[in-house]
Amino acid sequence: MIQTLRRVFLTILFLSVSTSNIFAAPASSEEGKEPILDVMGTVADHDYFNLFSIHVPLPKLIVWSDAEGNTRFDAALSTHSLVEKGNFEEVDHAVHPVDGGHIIIDFSITSHLMYFWISMLLAVWLTVSMARRYKKGIGAEVAPKGVFQNIFETLFVFIRDDVARDNIDDHKADKYVPYLFTVFMGIAFMNLFGLLPWAATATADLTVTATLAVITFFITQFSGTKDYWGHIFWFPGVPTWVRGILTPVEILGVFTKPFALAIRLFANMLSGKIMIIAILGLIFIFADIFGAGAGIGISVFSVTLTVILYALKVFVGLLQAYIFTLLSAVFIGMAAEDHDHEEERYHAEHIA
Helix, strand or coil: CHHHHHHHHHHHHHHHHCCCCCECCCCCCCCCCCCCECHHHHHCCCCEEEECCEEEECCEEEEEECCCCCEEEEEECCHHHHHHCCCEEEECCEEEECCCCEEEEECCCCHHHHHHHHHHHHHHHHHHHHHHHHHCCECCCECCCCHHHHHHHHHHHHHHHHHHHHHCCHHHHHHHHHHHHHHHHHHHHHHHHCCCCCCCCHHHCHHHHHHHHHHHHHHHHHCCCHHHHHHHHCCCCCCHHHHHHHHHHHHHHHHHHHHHHHHHHHHHHHHHHHHHHHHHHHHHHHHHHHCHHHHHHHHHHHHHHHHHHHHHHHHHHHHHHHHHHHHHHHHHHHHHCCCCCHHHHHHHHHHC
């Protein structure tokens, strides 16, 4: 056990100090130094795919309007190639038209988008692979074989029975299981990829979490029954004057639910990433201020705490995937539920 912990400790120490994109190199100019710790530069979206500290440029696809109001489209294999064409300039790691025009839509591939695609494709590939095994009878006629199939079956049954069927009507729940399971696996993969020092945490990007929340929003609204919409626009069982208060609140709640989904996942994953970077950054900050000895001394504290945080982040990453999936199931279940209005009619008759 002690030997295993030592290996984990040394592995994380190696990964943490060998990651070049976390810390900015000191400037050679005497006017000032660049910040030793580039926290926001690490968690921000990039125009390159970082693999083991190797930067692979990503394509730029931009629809923009020039100074005369003409809509144009530019594509390049990288930001550098786009700037070389002469229509754009790079300012603060972002491109802008040089003639005073403006960008209409930026379809460029980014690091967060890459990890989003990788995570979702991995979730789909894993599901399809396991489905083929079940068609062959492995897991259906005989017991599941292998670690991956056993873990897959455990997670799938958990999402189906304890998330979908517990929160959505039994006769409707199963049709939502593919979406809920895909969301759970995709978010889990994105969160776990973010633990790799050279990788990006896609769920620490609000556009990613907002996109997932919007998908849940549309599924929820299209699943809404007559009773669901009736409870929003004409709350049954209450006096008419009370409906004037409840209806705006219910309409507001339709939009605040997906908003809360997006912000909760985004904030949790972003804060965790920043915390790990900041704690590891103490090594370089102390070394820069007090010398190499101080950096080595504080590394004992920083790396030990990072090991603990990494273990906690694995749990938090899976927990946040579960919470997003659970709340999605709850919202869908509330919309798809058929209500019994007998009790509401009784109260309405006696209150009126």
